[in-house]
Amino acid sequence: MEKYIDLIQNSYYGYWRYLKYELISINHWDNYFYGLIAISLVVWGLEIAFPWRKNQSAFRKDFWLDTFYMFFNFFLLNLIILIALSNTAAEVFNDILAVVGLSLDNLQLFNVNKLPKVVGLFIFFIVSDFVQWNTHRLLHRFPLLWDFHKVHHSIKEMGFAGHLRYHWMEPVIYKSLLYIPIAIIGGFDVQDVVLVHFFAIAIGHINHANLGWNYGPFKYILNNPKMHIWHHAKELPPNSIYGSNYGITLSLWDYIFKTDYIPHNGRDIELGFEGDEEFPTHFVEQTFYPLTKKKDNK
Template sequence: MEKYLDILKKSYSGYWNYLKHEIFFPNNWDNYFYGLIAISLIVWLLEIIFPWRKNQSFFRKDFWLDTFYMFFNFFLLNLIVLIALSNTVAEFFNDILKTVGLSLSSFKVFNADDLPKWLGLIIFFLVSDFVQWNTHRLLHRVPFLWNFHKVHHSVKEMGFAAHLRYHWMEPVVYKSLLYIPLALIANYKAQDVAIVYFFSIAIGHFNHANLGWDYGFLKYVFNNPKMHIWHHAKQLPQHVSYGVNFGLTLSIWDYLFRSDYIPHNGRDIELGFEGDENFPKGFLNQELYPLSKSK
């Protein structure tokens, strides 16, 4: 137990020092703090220049709430929960394997050093996105998880920052299900995968932005605003029970597994979910909502 407590302590202090360095002493291109700000400003500027819903304000409904969510979830949540949790769980999982004479490296599908870095990163990206697509479907299908995911679907006007409005439990679920698949293919340093994360953040911002783009023929590969708007539609089509268009970065999984749905231009459809008029409006009440529903 003392070992795990020490891991928690080092994880907190290590990430806090990393975050301070990222903010006050930026000196690398893979700076997540200023990278998020740069991507957000670029997409917001595009929203202002090319608005899809022209009657929607630049500072749309819940703009500042979503901006707070964006920084809280992307940085502070990592400090409070995810880094320490993932490091501790990883060590605990490895300790369990050691009791039967195994280690996680025994199950590796390939070693990153055995492949060109670009190929390894593509595999990392595809595996990660596919696992997250399936996890996203679970968030809609399992009632307990749906209560957490409602926070994201409480968005009533879409904009780039809505991308990162989610309950803190969501990344716990995502990262827990991602841990083993990613550990089995490779161990990458943060700098190695930075380009993948920046690309995913950009696509996620575009998906939620007030932009009427679908990327032409690339819409069958990459998720896009015209597709993702239907994922947030309040009224589900009659032939589905849990949702449509579950893709995060890639749309290809929805087309392959027939969960795609774009019946017409969805620019002015109502967003949300049944009963969202009674959903809490503020950050703390939204964070506490799933706990109240589980009682």
């Protein structure tokens, strides 16, 4: 037990030092804090210059709430719980494996360090995006998970910052389901993975932005605003009570597994979910909603 307590303490201290370093250091290209700001400003600028819904304000409904969510979920949440939880869960998992005489090294299928860097990054990207696509489907399928995911679907006007409006339990679920597949592959260089993360952030911002893009023939590979808006549609597809278009970065999985749905131009469709008029509108209330809700509105 003492080992885990020390691990939790070291996780807090380590991430706090990292966060301070990110805030004061702007001379390294893989700075997540200023990278997020740069990507956000670029996509927001595109929204303002090329708005799909021309009557939507640049400071749309819940703009500041979503901006708070963006920085809270991307940085403060790690400080409060995620890093310590992730490190502790990983250590517990390793200890359980050790009981039966195994380790993550025994479970690794291959090490990407032995492959060309581009190939390794591609494998990381494909595996992580596919696992996240499946996790996203689970968030819609199971009532308890859906209660957490409602925070994200309470968006009523799409904008770039809505990408990171989500309940703090979501990354716990995503990271838990992603841990083993990535550990089995192993050997990823942290700085290289930053490239994949920045790409995913940019695509996620664009998907939620007030932009009418679909990338032409590449729409069957990359998720895009004209596709993703239907994922946020209040009216569900006639063939699925759980929604559609679960793609995170890639739309490919939806087309392969027949969960795609783009019946027409969705520029002006109503967003949200059934019963969202009763959903809390403030951060604290949304955080505790799964514990305080009176009934499932789905």
